Amino acid sequence: MISMSTxxxxxxxxGGTVEEMRKLILFNSSHTWDEVIEQLMKATxxxxxxxxxxxxxxxxxxxxxxxxxxxxxLSHINFILKEINLVTTIE
Numbered sequence: 642m643i644s645m646s647t648x649x650x651x652x653x654x655x656g657g658t659v660e661e662m663r664k665l666i667l668f669n670s671s672h673t674w675d676e677v678i679e680q681l682m683k684a685t686x687x688x689x690x691x692x693x694x695x696x697x698x699x700x701x702x703x704x705x706x707x708x709x710x711x712x713x714x715l716s717h718i719n720f721i722l723k724e725i726n727l728v729t730t731i732e
Contacts, residue, residue: 665707665715667699668728676725681707684721 667681674696681692685708698705707729708718715731722729 661711668704669699670728684718
């Protein structure tokens with residue numbers, strides 16, 4: 642497993658700064674399982690299994706990290722997730 646400081650160093654190596662790193666969080670909601678999976682696939686390009694894992698974590702824990710990265714990238718994904726009113730935030 643990569644430590645947070647290693648992740649930060651890798652992010653900086655690719656032209657980002659630690660201050661720019663954010664997380665897109667998906668919260669549990671009343672949407673159907675299929676709606677969430679399909680929208681996650683549309684927004685992220687992840688395969689169905691990865692999207693199911695995110696949805697399961699959100700369902701059981703109340704929230705899940707969809708993706709970490711810069712605000713511009715996460716905002717684009719967030720916009721697509723919000724098309725069906727999924728509950729999300731960028732932290």
